[in-house]
Amino acid sequence: MMAGTVAINTFREAVRDRVLYNLIFFALAMMAAAVFVGQITIGIERLVIINLGLTAISLIGTVMAIFIGVGLVYKEMEKRTLYSLLAKPVRRWEFLVGKFAGLVLTLAVNTALMTLGLAAALFYVTRGFSRADTSILVAVYFILLELALVTALALFFSCFPTPMLSTLLTLGLFVAGQFSTALREYGHVAHNRALELLLGAIYYLLPNFHNFNAIGAVAHGDAIPGALILHNTLYAVLYITVVLLGASAIFANMDLK
């Protein structure tokens, strides 16, 4: 599969780019800090470590997804590696899907590494795992879904030769997607039917990243309903498909100057 070839190469490139190592180091440092913070706040070490650890994994992953993602297509256009590549028997949409898969793979590996660090920190503090801890894996899975969606958005904007603007737009959509519930609530409170409908529509159009936030629940040891896991997975798959379709349509018609 041509997209797979592009994906493996994207993964290899990302891994060799030394920026990644700094981020992982930072994440591991956060884990160590979590252990020390856990000593300060008595009785809630588990809560603190899970909260801090998962938040760090999520934030760092998001930063990576945005900054690397926005360069995925743009860098190949700028460096003109794309020209030799598209002369090969590979379709433009296969190229896009391959870049997407490669970065998601990279993020998955990094997330897995950081989760191991989290597990180690948790074990150190609680001297053993409980059944409730398995829900942490669900929270990590949700984070992965979230990162995949951010990557898709970043890839979409990456098709345009405006790296600064692309980064801002991707970041903006991410923030908007975190607070879209507040936006909709405002519509309920504002006593204006037209505004309420508009904000409601925007709510469904925006990528709702808050769907994937289970950090609070998991830290408190709550179980996450299986139906929610299914829904979130489907949501991510559908939304990512939409974004990749849009990117493919635009990219297929782009003159590569």
Add this chain to the structure above:
Amino acid sequence: MTGAARTRFTRGATAAIPLLFVAIVPLQRGIDRYRASMSAPEELWVGSGTLLKTISMGYDALLADIYWTRAVQYYGAHFETGSSQFKELYPLMSIALTLDPRLTVVPRGGSILLSEPNPIGAGRPDQAVELLQQAIVGKHDDWQLYASLGFVYYWYMKDYGHASQVYLEGSQYPGAPIWMKGMAARIAELGGSRDTSVMVWSQIYQTATEPRARENAKQHLMALHAQADIEELQKIVDNYSGHIPRLTSLRDLVEDRVLPDVPVDPAGYAYVLNSSGVVTVNPASSVRMDILDAGKHDKAAE
């Protein structure tokens, strides 16, 4: 791709996208339902104020503002939807206060929102007390905090003993107005009397900066004024032994020259006499007597 194949692909993709969005709507609805059934306080993001303070890397003041703003929005959203659940109101405010102990609007404004009974507020004066005590720990020489705390004890909890103590303690700090000592003494003496209540609410009305708090104070004052009027009028009605065999309205008292005119309440509406012979506020009036139920004071003070 060139020409025809490209156009086909573009058309296909453009048609598929809105269809997929339509499929997303029921999914999102489902997600919202499941998340609502989860008990975790997602509103709080991170549930511990101290933790937040540690990791906020110097942006605590900003975060404090954000949390206070969210507390107010949370209050607004729940108030509008008629919900009686203000579960996260106190935690949000407490976190804001932890992040910035000098943000006095939080304990002062927040204590009112927490104390006022449903549907106006959370109906949790105990949480208001905790919040104010947390504030006092961070800033023990701010007389306004004691004034707010004394008020919560007095009005919402009818705890006259603590109210008096708190007013007294607050009165000794720099900038404390003269009336605080007097208030302490009055409360200790008389328990909850209407005059004390009027005094207390007048202070709130004069010193409040938030428009909603001022409005609330004004409503209370009007209601107290009306209450006094009604008691007087009721006495007159009960003791009437004039020419008209059976009083049907206060107008009768005017005709019988007992009253110069039918008295009006602070909102300008005439008081009425109902069929059971009880004087009440005019139904059309904006004066709301029910808000006094929270602070029903007993003449027989403890």
Add this chain to the structure above:
Amino acid sequence: MVRSLDNLTFQVEEGEVFGFLGPNGAGKTTTLKCVMGLIFPTSGTARVFGRGIDDVQMHQEIGYLPEQPYFYDYLTARELLDYFARFFGYSAAEREDRVAHFLERVQLTRFADVQLRKFSKGMLQRAGIAQAILHEPKVVFLDEPMSGLDPIGRREVRDIILELKEKGRTVFFSTHVLSDAEMLCDRVAVLAGGKLQGIGSPAEIVSIEVHGMEILCDIAAGRQLPAALAAHAVRSGNRYRIQVPEAQLYGVLDQLRDSEARILSVAALRPTLEDYFIQMVEHPKGAPPAAASAGEQP
């Protein structure tokens, strides 16, 4: 409205080496990109072996070297070729063989495991040629293949092109190094201002009419050139360059012999491709000459 390409129509025959000439901005790279499907023409089509560029399978048969290529910073030359080779479905062993073979062909074996970000421009150019031909395509498109190469490198590229021709491949390359075009191409097309200015074999394009002769000679110290000749001569120290009409060649040679001049060379003056080129560029024609065979609109 500025047209980068205006009504460009031509056809390249299988097995020929076709040169695409023109000054910067003439539209050579634009033409190549249209053929590669990187940019889309406002109207017209490009076909290779009768198939349009959107036929992805057709890409198996073509190779492309873009102008001034860069490649992936963190890959080595070997990894780059291996990556591109994967798109053609070779087995791992086949890939390894091919990569080694073509690295050798472009003299990059020594640097096979060096990351591309450390490559010089010339080395990148050679890597680019390798990736264009490693799947042994029937048609090779090269955009300025000599650019950035020292004389040795350029000779190697020329050799590669001749080798491809010997194997029956078709080579289409754009250049503004005219001597290369003269030496290598079966046919050339000249592009200026987006319009085709002329197309045909170098010999057809440039007339073989001789315009005169040029004599290069040294005059011994103390001797003089005959005055009549000195008027037509360009002097540099003891060396003279004299242009004479062909009919007068032998008479002039006799005069020089009498002056005991040392004859260094005698050459025919013919317009070169360069002359033709400069003339075309400075005075572009409205319509292309009829030397081209009927082809499809690009």
